[in-house]
Amino acid sequence: MTEAVYGRVIVKLSGEALAGSAGFGVDQSIVEAIAADIVAAHRMGVELGIVVGGGNIFRGVEVSGRGVSRPTGDTMGMLATVMNSLVLEAAITRNGAPASTLSAVPLPTVCDHFSRQRALDLIAGGRVVILAGGTGNPYFTTDTTAVLRAAELDCQAVLKATNVDGVYSADPKQDKSAVRYDRLSPREAMERNLKVMDTTAFALARENAMPIIVFSIREPGAIEAVLRGKGRATIVAE
Secondary structure, eight states: OOOOOOOOEEEOHHHHHHHGOOOSSOOHHHHHHHHHHHHHHHHHTOOEEEEEOOOOOGGGGGGTTTTTTHHHHHHHHHHHHHHHHHHHHHHHHHTOOOOOEEEEEEHHHHHOOHHHHHHHHHHHHOOEEEEESTTSSSTHHHHHHHHHHHHHHOSSSEEEEEESSSESSSSSTTTTTEEEESEEEEHHHTTOTTTTOHHHHHHHHTTOOEEEEETTTSSSTTTHHHHTOOSOOEEEEE
16 A cells, blocks of 8 residues: 655645535534545544634634624634534544644633644644644634644645645636646745635745645545545645
8 A cells, every 4th residue: 555645744624615515514424524534544644633714604804894803703713613623523533533622712611722732742642633723813814824833743744625626727617728737836826826725825835845735625535545645636835
């Protein structure tokens, strides 16, 4: 069996990925499938951190200017990521791997607070660590969080799970002539205004020489395939 290309990674999941076709809330069958994929990667011996968004529950930016300040809205979005993280933690545990949620927003009665050393200790101890609460600060996306945590935790790559099998020149669902890229640099992604990640995340990845592998989470076994270097994906790296 082919060995994993990377020994320690951050997997970035959107909140929408957990909602399925409903577009809101949590589709438990999809959560179970994603959890099974994460557990399969864990059984390969890969050390895993997971960052999940909260867009299936709440997007802070959507209430900005509607009577709620952007910092308050973003804090509400951070709490949504904690809810998703707890759902995912439970599913990963049910599927046979130990998992722990650490939140950048202090919630001592709910889960442990994030610290770099705590996360490193848990990962080294064989646990899947789910990194909730974004960076703990407004104005930063969970994409940026994923790259930041990958750099902090000495990861070798960020695996960005999406609904399509890589990065395209345009939305392939709307533009049939959209071109799929096998490889891009972070600078090219920013200059071409490709929306797979925000510019802060790309800039941080470039500064830390952190490759981002963009793939579709809709395919069964997608995470494991990417880790073996066999999955269909776009690599964003220098």
